[in-house]
Amino acid sequence: MMENAWLIPLFPLLSFLILLLFGKRLKEASAYVGILLTLASLVFSILVLFERFSEPTYSTKFDWLTIGDLHLTAGFEVNQLNALMLFIVSLVSFLVHTYSKGYMNGDERFPVFYAYLGLFTFAMLGLVISPNLLQTYIFWELVGVGSFLLIGFYYYKEEAKAAAKKAFIMTRIGDVGLFIGMILLFWETKSFEYSEIFAAVDAGAVSGTMITLTAILIFIGAVGKSGQFPLHTWLPDAMEGPTPVSALIHAATMVAAGVYLVAALFPLFAASKTALLTIAVIGAFTAIFAASIGLVQTDIKRVLAYSTVSQLGYMMLALGSAGYVAGVFHLMTHAFFKALLFLAAGSVIHAVHTQNIEEMGGLWKKLKLTGPLFLIGTLAISGVPGLSGFFSKDEILVAAWEGGHPILFFLALIAAFMTAFYMFRLFFLVFTGEARSEQKHVHESPNNMTYPMILLGVLAVIAGYVNTPWFGSFLGDWLVDGNPALGHGHVEGPIWIMIAATVVSLAGIYFAYLMYRKRSIARNTISGTGDTLHTILLNKYYVDEFYQLTVVAFTKGLSYFLRFIDVFLVEGLVKGVVGIVQGLGRTGSKMQTGQVQTYGAVAFFSLALLVVIFALTGGYLR
Amino acid sequence: MSSVPASAFLALALILFCIGLYGALTKRNTVIVLISIELMLNAVNINLVTFSKYGIAPSITGQVFALFAISVAAAEAAVGLAILISLYRTRKTVNIDEMDTMKN
Numbered sequence: 001m002m003e004n005a006w007l008i009p010l011f012p013l014l015s016f017l018i019l020l021l022f023g024k025r026l027k028e029a030s031a032y033v034g035i036l037l038t039l040a041s042l043v044f045s046i047l048v049l050f051e052r053f054s055e056p057t058y059s060t061k062f063d064w065l066t067i068g069d070l071h072l073t074a075g076f077e078v079n080q081l082n083a084l085m086l087f088i089v090s091l092v093s094f095l096v097h098t099y100s101k102g103y104m105n106g107d108e109r110f111p112v113f114y115a116y117l118g119l120f121t122f123a124m125l126g127l128v129i130s131p132n133l134l135q136t137y138i139f140w141e142l143v144g145v146g147s148f149l150l151i152g153f154y155y156y157k158e159e160a161k162a163a164a165k166k167a168f169i170m171t172r173i174g175d176v177g178l179f180i181g182m183i184l185l186f187w188e189t190k191s192f193e194y195s196e197i198f199a200a201v202d203a204g205a206v207s208g209t210m211i212t213l214t215a216i217l218i219f220i221g222a223v224g225k226s227g228q229f230p231l232h233t234w235l236p237d238a239m240e241g242p243t244p245v246s247a248l249i250h251a252a253t254m255v256a257a258g259v260y261l262v263a264a265l266f267p268l269f270a271a272s273k274t275a276l277l278t279i280a281v282i283g284a285f286t287a288i289f290a291a292s293i294g295l296v297q298t299d300i301k302r303v304l305a306y307s308t309v310s311q312l313g314y315m316m317l318a319l320g321s322a323g324y325v326a327g328v329f330h331l332m333t334h335a336f337f338k339a340l341l342f343l344a345a346g347s348v349i350h351a352v353h354t355q356n357i358e359e360m361g362g363l364w365k366k367l368k369l370t371g372p373l374f375l376i377g378t379l380a381i382s383g384v385p386g387l388s389g390f391f392s393k394d395e396i397l398v399a400a401w402e403g404g405h406p407i408l409f410f411l412a413l414i415a416a417f418m419t420a421f422y423m424f425r426l427f428f429l430v431f432t433g434e435a436r437s438e439q440k441h442v443h444e445s446p447n448n449m450t451y452p453m454i455l456l457g458v459l460a461v462i463a464g465y466v467n468t469p470w471f472g473s474f475l476g477d478w479l480v481d482g483n484p485a486l487g488h489g490h491v492e493g494p495i496w497i498m499i500a501a502t503v504v505s506l507a508g509i510y511f512a513y514l515m516y517r518k519r520s521i522a523r524n525t526i527s528g529t530g531d532t533l534h535t536i537l538l539n540k541y542y543v544d545e546f547y548q549l550t551v552v553a554f555t556k557g558l559s560y561f562l563r564f565i566d567v568f569l570v571e572g573l574v575k576g577v578v579g580i581v582q583g584l585g586r587t588g589s590k591m592q593t594g595q596v597q598t599y600g601a602v603a604f605f606s607l608a609l610l611v612v613i614f615a616l617t618g619g620y621l622r
Numbered sequence: 623m624s625s626v627p628a629s630a631f632l633a634l635a636l637i638l639f640c641i642g643l644y645g646a647l648t649k650r651n652t653v654i655v656l657i658s659i660e661l662m663l664n665a666v667n668i669n670l671v672t673f674s675k676y677g678i679a680p681s682i683t684g685q686v687f688a689l690f691a692i693s694v695a696a697a698e699a700a701v702g703l704a705i706l707i708s709l710y711r712t713r714k715t716v717n718i719d720e721m722d723t724m725k726n
Contacts, residue, residue, distance in 0.1 A: 594722030597655075601647045 001047045002058035002078045008044045008086055009125035011037040012093070016118035023111030030111035031101040034118055038094040041125065045083075045090040052083040053478065059131055061193075072192065077131035080479045081263055081328060085128035088335045089253050093121040095452035096248040099343055102449035103244050103350060113153060113242070120146030124253050128260060132192040133182045136261070140178070140225070143257060144171050147249050151241040163237040170234035174224015178261075181217030184210070185268075198267040198485070208272065215268055215275035218261065219282075226258025226312045229286040233544050235309055239301040243346030246301060251308050251342050252335040259315045259331050266324050267485035280320025280400070284408040284415075286313030289541070291418035295425070296537040299355045300345050303426050307381065308338060310415060314396050317412055323399025324486045325467070325476035330392035332475075333463050337380035337389055340456035344374040347445045347453065348430060357429045359437040366442045369450050371431050373457045378427045380460040382420035383505040388464030394501050395467070398493030413504055420508025428516035469498070628676035631668060639665035652709075652716045656702050663695045 015037040019030050026033065052058075061075025078086075097117060104113050123142035130136040152164030186192055188210055189200040200206055206214075222228070227235035238250050249255070262269060262279065269275050287310045294306035311334050318327035347370040348363065349355055364371045380389040393416060400409040444450070467475035469492075480486045515521045536542070638661055645658030667688045674684020710716055 595719055596721070597647050597718060604643065604647070 001044075001051045002055065003060070004044070005048050005058070005078050005086070005129060006076045008041050008048070008090065009122050009129070011041045011044075012118040012121035012125065014118075016115050016122060019111050019115035019118060023115055026111055028105075028110065030114045031097070034114040035094070035097045035101070037118070038090065038097045038121060041090040041121070042094045045086040048078060049083045049087045052078055052080065059195075061131060070190075072134060073132060074135055075131050076129040077194075078129065080481060081260070082129050084328070084332065084479070085260055086125060088256075088332055089121070089124050089128060092248055092252040092335055092339050093117070093124070095339070095343075095456060096244045099247075099346070099449050099452045100242075100244040102446040103346055104242060109153070113150075116146060116149045116153070117245075117248070120150060120249060120254075124257070127257060131194060133185065133194070133197070134192040136264075137178065137182060140221070140257065140261075141175065143254050144168060144175070144225075147171075147238070147254055150245040150249060151238045153242055153245065154240070157240065159237075160240040163234075163240040167234040167238045170231050171224040174221045174231055174258075177217045177219075177224070178221025181214045181221070184214045184217065188214070194264065197265075201268055201271050202485075211268065212272040212274045215265075215272050216278055218265060219269075219275065219279055222258030222261050222316075223282065224258070225261070226255050226316070227286075227309045228258070228282055228313060228316060229289055230543070232286065232290065232309050233540075233547065236302050236305040236540075239299070239305050243301065243342060243349060246305070247339045247342030247346065250305065251338040255308060255312055256315075256331050256335060259312060259319065259327060262316070262319050263324060263328050263331075266319065269319070270322065270485055270487075276320050276322060278320070279316050280403065280405055280408055283313045283316025283318070283320050284400070284405075284411045286310065287317060287415040288411045288418070289313075291415045291422065293537055293540050294422045295418060296534055298358050300348065300357050300360075300426065300430065301342075301355055303357070303422060304338070304341055304345060307341075307419060307423065310419060311338065311381070314393065314412065314415070317408060318396040318399050321396075321399045321403030321405055321408070322487050323396060323403065323491065325473070325479055325488075326392065326395035326399040326491075328479060329395055329467050329475060333380070333388035333392040333460070336456055336463050337377045337387075337460040340373060340453060340460050341377040341381065343449070343453045343456065344370050344377060347449055348374070350445050350449070351442050354437075357426060360430045360435070361433045362431070362435045363442070364431040367431075367444055369444055370453070373450075373453045374431065375427060376457045376460055378423045382423050382509060383416055383501055384509070385502055387461055388459070390501070390505075391464035391468050394469070394493075394498050395491070397497050397501055398491050401497055402491050402493055413500060416501060417504045417508045420505040421512045424509045424512035425516050428512060432517055628672055631672040631676075635665040635668040635672065638662070638668065650717050650719055652706055652718045652721075655718055656699065656706065659702075660695060660699060663691065667691050 012034075015034045018033055019026070023030050057077065057079040059075065059077035059079075061073040063071050064074040065072040097114070100113065100117070104110055107113065120143065123139050123146050127136060127139035127143055130139055148164050148168045151167050152160050154160040155164075182192070185197055185206075188206045189197050191197060191200070201211060224231045235250060235255065239246055241250075269279065290306045290309035290313060294303050294310065297303045297306060311330070315327045315330050315334070318324075318330060348360070348367065351367060351370070352360055352363070354360070376387070380387040383390045383393040397409060397412055397416075400412055465471060467473045476488075480488065511521075539545070642658045642661030642663075642665060645661065646655050649655050649658065670684045670688045670691065674681060674688075677684070706716065709721070713720070
């Protein structure tokens with residue numbers, strides 16, 4: 001089965017091509033094409049995953065380009081991480097395809113939406129089975145294109161257009177880092193292959209500073225894609241896209257690509273203490289930074305977006321603390337519960353036609369399925385014991401503590417408190433109390449929207465049990481499989497960390513309960529009457545404004561300067577040359593009067609002149 | 623006869639040639655231009671005859687060539703006049719500066 005893993009990305013590609021060619025004729029039936037083909041991917045992925053449990057890594061490649069002694073190869077590899085990612089991506093993609101059938105119903109570009117979903121799924125699945133950096137980079141960019149198209153799906157909305165451009169440009173900034181890192185690695189090791197790069201790093205063929213430099217450059221690519229500080233601003237804006245897209249791309253898969261990249265190149269990062277520390281610090285900072293912004297946002301999708309940024313920061317913190325298993329584990333559980341939360345949020349938006357949580361309220365009784373499912377997702381992300389998020393978050397906290405970063409550990413703990421708080425603030429504001437605005441025709445979503453949510457809800461509860469301190473760390477042992485570069489399958493941490501995580505999470509929930517349900521604490525208790533803190537958070541620390549004033553202004557200034565040079569210097573030079581030639585031509589054509597006598601006179605006097613010269617110099621022969 | 627030096631003949635030829643050249647380059651009337659060209663031809667003929675008499679190897683050949691040149695010039699003048707007349711019929715003018723079709 002594993003030798004046929006290359007078929008998995010091709011099903012969504014087929015879906016993309018079919019819908020591109022026949023989408024207009026298929027209309028609503030487009031959904032079935034997309035759903036069936038992603039189902040095929042999912043079935044194959046599950047088979048591959050189960051086969052990988054018992055068999056060793058399968059990898060194959062062929063020469064793609066041969067330049068002199070240089071062989072660039074293409075191929076695919078099914079290792080533990082790749083098999084797991086194949087499963088996660090194809091599962092979430094399949095569920096989102098199904099969900100969109102209901103959510104996007106009636107949209108006039110319905111087939112186009114499914115075509116784009118197919119393209120994105122193809123790129124993402126191709127990315128996670130790439131055996132070398134070059135192939136990874138190609139799919140990495142394709143994923144970016146898919147994201148761009150889907151964010152800008154409502155292209156007639158100015159915000160959506162701007163958000164799509166912003167997402168593309170911000171991630172491109174990171175991609176430049178990745179590209180330079182990739183080329184430097186190639187320069188040092190003469191290969192793009194992961195295995196050969198790791199072998200060269202292992203053998204000490206690459207100097208320490210070079211490893212640090214390339215690792216950090218590649219991490220910059222991951223920073224862009226995974227919305228880490230300081231390139232995080234595109235992710236909340238990307239919420240302008242349709243909600244299923246937010247669930248698929250901006251929660252479960254594409255934003256996890258950065259984490260995947262760091263995990264896939266983990267032996268390289270593990271060889272540099274500085275690189276790991278950079279990742280850990282940026283991850284922890286992003287986690288608390290985004291969580292604090294999430295505390296005050298009023299758009300349901302933006303709260304979830306900031307929580308995504310924050311959770312991705314957690315994963316980076318785990319990887320940076322050498323907690324390979326913890327990072328990948330959280331990537332998996334987060335994919336399930338965050339996709340669930342986004343789909344549930346989509347269901348809420350579908351029902352009340354607004355995204356502002358201040359206008360919602362009292363939906364618990366009206367949305368009998370969505371409400372409990374949203375609660376499951378909220379409990380999971382808050383880290384309440386027994387659900388998946390609890391186990392993976394605990395792993396991360398242990399990894400941060402054991403990795404020797406007590407400060408980062410406490411930052412992560414505070415972020416966990418904030419996460420529990422803002423998620424339950426969201427829950428209480430949306431589902432409890434009374435409706436705060438007039439809501440007509442509030443109805444539960446159709447079955448093809450609720451079934452994917454139920455499946456994700458089940459996974460959000462049970463997914464954590466594959467790797468627990470109580471029932472054995474099956475996932476961790478399997479992922480590491482005795483590879484010393486990846487660390488241990490399970491890191492034993494002090495028991496108080498688990499207790500602290502639980503206490504912090506419950507405290508966050510209780511605090512949110514007091515503030516937004518019982519209302520025994522006023523909402524402005526912390527910020528006080530001055531409201532400065534609240535304003536700063538509401539404006540996302542003015543990062544966008546800061547970029548507008550510095551980077552954007554600088555780039556614009558530079559562009560104007562370059563334009564000036566182009567218009568006046570380059571164009572002036574060109575015009576000058578053209579003018580000289582034209583002037584010469586005009587003079588020449590003026591001399592051609594057609595008057596025989598003029599020609600005769602010119603010929604005669606020229607001859608006379610020649611004779612005079614000849615007489616004076618005596619000819620050139622002498 | 624022999625008292626007249628060769629330079630006098632050559633000077634006469636030169637003067638004739640210059641008059642012819644001046645006329646050919648400046649006159650507007652094409653007939654005058656043709657006549658001027660004849661003048662230049664005849665200046666050449668004088669040169670030929672002069673050098674056949676006073677040259678390094680005097681012989682009759684140069685004078686025969688002069689006779690040939692005169693007859694050819696007569697034929698050429700006839701052809702030239704014929705072209706001029708047909709031109710006059712189509713263009714209704716003999717002014718040489720109006721005949722500038724070469725320009726276009």
